[in-house]
Amino acid sequence: MRVVNSLVERCFAVIELLAKEASAMRLGELAEKLDLQKSAAHRMLNLLCEMGWVEQEPVTGFYKLTLRLAILGQRFLSATHLTDICQPVLEELAAESAELVRMAVVQGETLTWIAQVQGARNGLKYQPEMVARVRLDTTANGRAYLSRLSQTDAIRIAINDSAYSGGERSIASVEEFMKGLELTQKRGWAISDEEAEPGVVAIAAPITLGGGQTVGTVSVAGPRSRLTPDRHEKVASSVLSTAAKLGELWPLRQRYNNIEQSA
Structure with missing residues (x-):
């Protein structure tokens, strides 16, 4: 409350x-x-x-x-040119993985969904509701973001976010949660295997700039029947590659805006 x-x-x-x-x-x-x-x-x-x-x-x-809030949000997002710059890279990953690709940006101490591309063409399609805020403790995107923080900040933010989200799931064991984040940090990508949603597997990686700043996350998600364990490493490799590309493109957003302002 x-x-x-x-x-x-x-x-x-x-x-x-x-x-x-x-x-x-x-x-x-x-x-x-x-x-x-x-x-x-x-x-x-x-x-x-x-x-x-x-x-x-x-x-x-x-x-x-x-709809005023949604309209203003869309106007602001369009003005940043962020989705315009990143969209082709997301579409490439969606085509390669044939699954849903989503991108979130860091806003304060939270993640906000801003773009998605459906790569699945046939069969079962994972199409979640595009809510703005990303649940941090159970999603692959949230874990990828938290893995870039100090242990103290990661636990504090995850617990606060869980309470904000209604507390449906809480961190049962801080030690186990931190072990998971350490593994994520070591390999560079996070996974959520039916922990955020039943029957859904997601693999995500943080988007970082040259100086180490984390600005967002990118993920591939789909039915567990298709994203089987034997695909995890290959999908993770593609997600990591995409995250690196997005990190290189990110500064273009600021340059684009600077050019428009000086024109």
Whole structure:
């Protein structure tokens, strides 16, 4: 349960909660989850409705986000040119692996999905919901990112993220979790074998810049019936190669923006 104080913080807490749930919520439920009085939550919602961020369903009276946040996010992402630059590399990996390829970027101490390419053409296709935030402790992408951090930071961030995500799964053993991250760090790639989703295997690698900064992750994911253990090493090799290419392309985003600003 989060405790929020300032008006701005409360407004953003409402937006984040509605974005996380991705569905309409009643006033009482929203107030309870944010530990707010109903009157205070009602004021926040009225303000956000007036500003066009939230709307109230006329029949149920429930509240939900408008598309304004999604539209602004798409505009910002388009302006960075990041997906334009990286898309061909992701498509190449998708064609090679014939599975779903996804890329996430580091935002503060979290990962956010920003791009995906479906490589499977026939048979069973893994097509998850494109939620924004990446679960860190159970996903291959999350583990690839955490493996680049110090042990103290990795554990702290993983536990906090698990609590934020609802705590469906928590780190049962810190020692075992750290052993997994050490193995990931040693080989350069992470794997999630049905730990994030039943029947799904994902292999991911961190995207790093020349100075060692981790800026994102890239992964291949698909049904366990196809991503069998005998394919793991080969897929991991392709993911590592793609991560290296993306790391080389990443600075072009800044150069591209600088050119546009000076034009």
